[in-house]
Amino acid sequence: MGTFRHPIEIGDPQGQRFERVEVLVDTGASYSVAPVSLLRRLGVTPHDRVTFILANGRRVERDLGRTWVRIDGKSVITLVVFGDEGTDPLLGAYTLEGVRLGVGPYNQRLVPTPGLLMQTKKLGNSGPTMRSRAKLSGV
Numbered sequence: 001m002g003t004f005r006h007p008i009e010i011g012d013p014q015g016q017r018f019e020r021v022e023v024l025v026d027t028g029a030s031y032s033v034a035p036v037s038l039l040r041r042l043g044v045t046p047h048d049r050v051t052f053i054l055a056n057g058r059r060v061e062r063d064l065g066r067t068w069v070r071i072d073g074k075s076v077i078t079l080v081v082f083g084d085e086g087t088d089p090l091l092g093a094y095t096l097e098g099v100r101l102g103v104g105p106y107n108q109r110l111v112p113t114p115g116l117l118m119q120t121k122k123l124g125n126s127g128p129t130m131r132s133r134a135k136l137s138g139v
Helices: 034-042 094-096 131-139
Strands: 006-010 017-023 032-035 046-053 057-069 074-084 100-102 110-112
Touching: 017 034, 017 074, 032 034, 034 057, 034 074, 057 094, 074 094, 094 100
Parallel strands: 032 074
Antiparallel strands: 006 017, 006 057, 046 057, 057 074, 100 110
16 A cells, blocks of 8 residues: 655644644554654653564664644544654554544545444343353353
């Protein structure tokens, strides 16, 4: 599918100030990445330190925080990785799913996607209870 660039806005944790950045859209990346200087300027603070595996197989540790991101008029609080200075800002899968956007397979652009749910059956008269299921399974 490849990668392509798209403008987004990264905001402060209160959702009051936003800065526009051009990001590399990469559905193979777990999380979005922004330069540490941008995130600090917006007041984003790390809440965790996480190990990531780079495309070349090398492992690195990076800080992880939460803040607002706005893409094509849709806003969501998302996880962001504090990236090294000089690296391209990246839009990852977690943020894309949060704003219900995917990548068009032919034209390399963001497209709306529906949310998916698994239908569950209600326990009760329509099927065995938890207790009777346990008896059937030998538990």
